[in-house]
Each structure stands twice: as C-alpha cells, then as structure tokens.
Amino acid sequence: MDELYDLTERQQQVLAYIAEHQRDHGVAPTVREIGDHFGLRSPGGIHRILSLLRKKGFVRSDDGKKRSWRAVAVIPEKGMPVLGKISAGKPIETIALSGEHIAVSPSAFGSEDCFALRVSGDSMIEAHIVSGDLAVIRPQSEVENGDIAAVIVQDVLPEATLKIVQQKRRTLVLTPANHAYSAMTFKGAECSKVRILGKCVGIIRR
Numbered sequence: 001m002d003e004l005y006d007l008t009e010r011q012q013q014v015l016a017y018i019a020e021h022q023r024d025h026g027v028a029p030t031v032r033e034i035g036d037h038f039g040l041r042s043p044g045g046i047h048r049i050l051s052l053l054r055k056k057g058f059v060r061s062d063d064g065k066k067r068s069w070r071a072v073a074v075i076p077e078k079g080m081p082v083l084g085k086i087s088a089g090k091p092i093e094t095i096a097l098s099g100e101h102i103a104v105s106p107s108a109f110g111s112e113d114c115f116a117l118r119v120s121g122d123s124m125i126e127a128h129i130v131s132g133d134l135a136v137i138r139p140q141s142e143v144e145n146g147d148i149a150a151v152i153v154q155d156v157l158p159e160a161t162l163k164i165v166q167q168k169r170r171t172l173v174l175t176p177a178n179h180a181y182s183a184m185t186f187k188g189a190e191c192s193k194v195r196i197l198g199k200c201v202g203i204i205r206r
Contacts, residue, residue: 008205013038014049015058016079016103019071028070058108072108079103086117086135086150087161102134102204109201111138116204117150117160124148124162127177129203135162136202143199148177150197153184160197167191 017037021029029037035046050069053059061068082100106114116134127148129135135150143149149165151174163174163184172191175183186194 010038011049011053012103012204014046015053015071018059018069019103019105022071028067030067031069034069058104071105080106080114080116080136082116082118082134084117084160085120087119087121087123087159104204106136109136109138114138114201117162119162123176123178123181125178127164129162129177129200130205132205134204135200136204137198138201139198141196143196148200150200152195152197153186154193154195156184156193162200165196 014034017034018029021027021033031043031046031050034050035041035043038046040046050059050061054061054069057072059069059071061070079101082102102116106112114136116136119129119133119135120131122131124130129148137150143165145166145168147165148162150160151163151165152160153174161174163176166173166175170188170191172186172194173183174186174194
C-alpha cells in the first residue's frame, strides 16, 4: 500500500493556509505570517510542522528564499469532497454528506478524482487506520494484492467496507487488519459479487 498520510488537525490547517495564501496572493506566506495567522510566536514550532508536511510530500521549500514553503498542489476552492462513511468493522451504509469538504487537494494523493470516506470501526487498526480517520480513496476497479480498498459485496455486503484485497487464481479474499475479525473468501463465480470502489491511497487524521 502507498504510504499513509497521517495529517493532524494543525498540519492540515497549516497546509490549507499556505495553499489559500498562494491562491489569493500569488506567493507563499512567510514563516512569520504563518505564525501570526495561528497565534504561534515560536518559529521553531512552525518549522517542525512544515518539515513534517514536506516529508509527507505536501509542501516543498527553496533554500535561501524568504517565501520558500509552497504547497505542492494548490487546494481547489472546496478541497477534497467527503462523500460518506465506510466501515472498518461491521459493514455500514455509505451515506453521502452533501457539501462537506476538507482543505486538502485531491491531487496531493495522485488524482483529482480522489475523495474521502470517514472510517467507523476497528477492523483496520493493525494498519493504523482507526475510527474517525478519513480514508482517501482513488477510484479504480482493480487493485494489487495486499492493497487496502473500499469494497462492496453484492448480496453479502451491500454497504461499503475497508479491507485488504488478496487474489490468487479464482479466489478472492477480503482481509481485515485486526485478528479479532475473520477474512471473507470468495471462489469462482462468487468473485464477481465483489465490487472494488477504489484503492485507499492515504489516511487523514483530524
């Protein structure tokens, strides 16, 4: 699975401010402007947040420039849509949350089509995905073995759930990342019941 992007609420706020400043003013904010915006006096604290965002691939910096910290992908006007919620435990209905967006660019996760689903349950905790997280989903109908995906199983799991997908010959296994839960195995024609909504390409923790 791709590296999980685990953004804290403060990291997300700083990223959103940088992108919005770029969009509104045409230049990135200075470290002092970031600190003033959030009421933080210590530049060291801002630098730590910026360094973590750079490590996660959301921002980059140009040495020697005053306005050096720039968002890699500028956040669109509304950000990434939150389309509903997804189970990491018992399957639950995916409910559309009209109008809800988070201030993170979908392109930061590799595709403008990415969307977020709110996680409920504990079946993926060994993959460091916990209830309340936002799972970033890149729409696609196929994934590689070992990828975590949002899936629906016709007549079995009509609601969306998050599982590790493994396929060998004519057998498809949906595995939780929690030993307290059992895997679901489908063979032969049963495999056609499994619909993959997309690959989980990131996690945002608010």
